[in-house]
């Protein structure tokens with residue numbers, strides 16, 4: 049319940065933002081209380097903003113009611129800067145416009161664009177954005193710029209600060225500035241004269257203070273995100289330039305970044321990498337000093353403990369385990385515009401360090417598979433330790449920088465501090481060329497004594513970094529709440545006072561992300577620590593990094609996988625402690641729809657999780673626990689008499705189809721919509737793409753004279769659902785498959801009792817695991833029998849079922865999906881003629897997980913003149929048949945589909961009937977099986 053000023057704010061916001069984007073229920077405020085760091089603050093209100101006008105309205109109202117606001121992009125921050133106990137302003141899915149400028153030399157990006165997507169837009173121009181955090185596949189431009197995030201290659205030269213080409217800013221009072229628009233700049237200089245004067249005065253003050261100006265310049269030669277970007281005040285003279293550069297690294301405390309223009313950097317096509325092993329860390333660091341002057345793009349340091357944490361990873365050389373305890377590794381990458389230049393680089397690099405002792409000979413590889421594996425291993429170091437941690441503890445990553453000449457000594461000092469404080473498992477790695485070290489360790493925050501240990505450890509670390517080496521306490525992850533108490537220690541009183549003045553000039557009422565970067569409480573870094581209780585073995589390794597969120601179909605509707613985990617952890621914690629039974633029952637009640645009902649259990653979250661968590665598996669387990677005895681009996685009845693059930697359902701679908709014909713689309717839609725509302729969403733939503741029942745299966749047929757056979761297993765969905773009322777081709781999917789097989793000269797053999805068979809997916813995904821397993825065993829036996837134990841190729845026409853069969857059936861049975869079948873059995877026996885149309889193709893999640901993306905593309909390109917696979921349209925969220933009951937999940941998941949499809953595309957193809965229906969409904973284009981396209985394109 050919102051109270052006081054939050055309640056007033058909420059009601060005022062309702063005139064600008066729809067109710068469903070003003071979130072204040074107990075469950076979602078809890079789950080939005082998490083970013084990737086180890087702090088938790090629960091916001092009173094989460095506001096999902098869709099455009100600049102809404103941000104302006106929110107900021108003006110927050111000002112009016114004196115309520116603090118914090119911005120959130122992807123929430124992958126590590127220092128506690130993307131959380132709030134007040135209003136959390138969340139970027140909705142709409143902030144994704146971009147513009148390529150000057151042939152790719154520059155790019156204008158809205159803040160909700162994922163960093164890696166910006167690079168996809170730039171790839172055709174051989175360019176990329178400069179900043180390259182390891183989190184680039186999830187982190188968004190707003191967060192990348194606001195944190196001044198950087199990574200392995202960009203160093204200081206190519207970070208957001210150095211590659212900034214302009215910015216649109218919304219300030220705390222709701223006023224705006226577009227630094228790429230001359231007129232707007234002039235108007236701003238007039239309307240915000242006092243602000244610009246104050247900025248200029250600050251800049252002048254520093255420039256006249258030579259020692260301070262020199263110190264600032266010197267400190268920013270290193271990566272440094274501790275405190276504000278004071279270098280803006282010494283590097284520029286124009287107040288607008290200073291303002292936009294101060295915004296970089298300001299962590300949402302100075303204003304909202306509504307657009308960023310980046311000057312892009314070259315993406316060289318030729319690359320090679322080497323894992324170089326040195327006898328000790330000192331020699332490795334000596335090598336870094338030499339490599340700094342070579343043509344290298346990245347040099348990553350890994351100490352022995354870091355190597356040990358990944359030595360068992362698949363594909364890594366076995367000699368890793370045999371290296372001496374003191375060995376250290378540099379992972380080096382060099383890039384070039386041509387193969388010849390690449391080879392020159394490799395020779396020069398190898399020569400440059402030839403005089404140093406090595407633990408192993410230097411070898412480079414330009415094989416993308418090999419070097420991608422090396423880099424993935426490096427990127428996985430942080431999660432690797434997370435994976436090894438004791439349940440209930442937190443994995444912490446720190447991020448410091450030293451001048452490169454101090455790197456060796458500083459690394460040894462860090463290792464000594466690990467020993468002194470008993471962090472024996474801690475690992476060190478980092479961007480050595482920039483003197484940027486990360487150290488990762490596991491920390492228990494459940495015991496006061498452990499918190500005290502962490503406190504003294506951090507005191508020693510900060511003292512060492514600042515007083516011994518004059519280094520940076522945060523090189524790239526941002527100050528957040530974690531380093532806020534140490535900003536003054538690093539920068540000194542004079543510079544700290546200037547930072548306070550900056551904050552005061554931009555945000556005089558201290559409403560933007562207060563407590564981040566600057567905080568009065570010296571112990572704030574030990575407060576609001578996030579609990580990480582054991583909750584379920586399927587999710588206990590989760591480090592709450594948020595990398596899984598991008599693929600989740602329910603992310604814009606209800607919860608993301610990370611949020612499902614956060615909530616389940618809290619529900620478990622409250623159940624075990626008995627702490628707050630009212631909150632517990634409220635969370636459980638909300639979780640039933642938000643967490644369980646609207647999960648598509650497609651497992652797409654696992655595809656980007658660094659510790660391989662499939663949150664869908666947790667949801668399946670919870671569904672299993674939740675199934676009532678009555679529901680279980682009904683499921684058993686359906687499973688045992690599946691053929692009869694399907695016949696009955698076909699009959700029902702045909703009645704619905706006839707009613708549709710009689711009543712027309714509008715009446716049918718209104719009538720079923722009303723029924724659905726009355727039933728509380730239990731009656732499926734009818735749509736114009738509700739298929740009619742499929743034709744009954746034909747008996748086994750033999751083609752005259754054919755010497756080859758295939759076993760065809762039509763899924764239960766293909767046997768049930770026929771064509772749409774609007775379909776021109778009235779043949780069912782099964783009939784199309786028959787046509788194709790006969791054309792290619794194959795007999796079709798159906799498994800015995802096919803009408804009763806099912807791979808079990810439809811049951812297990814709803815929590816009826818036992819029934820699902822039984823159906824799977826039945827089907828496995830039937831296809832083993834009919835295929836002579838897999839001698840005859842087995843074709844399944846529905847991708848999710850192919851995946852399930854490969855997961856649970858005897859692996860010796862080779863089961864082909866439609867695209868594999870086309871490439872292996874049709875390509876050479878049929879003549880393909882491209883249809884003269886543009887067609888859309890949707891790759892189901894199951895096909896992606898099976899690595900069949902390219903197969904579908906290849907087959908579609910053999911069949912149609914133009915094939916469009918929208919790159920950022922992921923899971924359709926239809927989830928088998930869930931889309932009938934929860935159409936809102938599909939609608940939300942496909943909210944970017946129509947923008948991605950040109951009007952000229954009027955048809956689409958896929959390999960899963962559920963996906964096809966969902967895609968048809970949302971796009972109002974007929975999606976059907978890829979088999980139809982293949983059949984049309986072949987003779």
Ligand SMILES: Cc1cc2nc3c(=O)[nH]c(=O)nc-3n(C[C@H](O)[C@H](O)[C@H](O)COP(=O)(O)OP(=O)(O)OC[C@H]3O[C@@H](n4cnc5c(N)ncnc54)[C@H](O)[C@@H]3O)c2cc1C
Nearest residue numbers: 121122123124125181182183188190191194197198300305
């Ligand atoms: C496993 C892992 C690896 C990582 N590796 C790196 C790395 O190599 N290098 C690195 O630098 N970081 C790294 N990070 C940290 C983090 O991913 C980056 O800093 C990233 O840029 C944050 O982007 P985000 O979209 O998640 O932003 P968020 O976390 O949502 O927000 C970041 C900050 O920006 C503010 N903000 C967000 N949007 C706006 C906006 N539109 N206007 C103004 N302020 C805004 C927020 O208030 C917050 O203070 C890593 C994180 C994880 C979990």
Ligand code: SF4
Nearest residue numbers: 590591593594596657
């Ligand atoms: S499930 Fe995996 S990807 Fe998602 S937040 Fe947890 S660790 Fe990160």
Ligand code: SF4
Nearest residue numbers: 600647648651653664
């Ligand atoms: S299984 Fe799918 S819907 Fe469920 S949490 Fe994972 S990605 Fe989201």
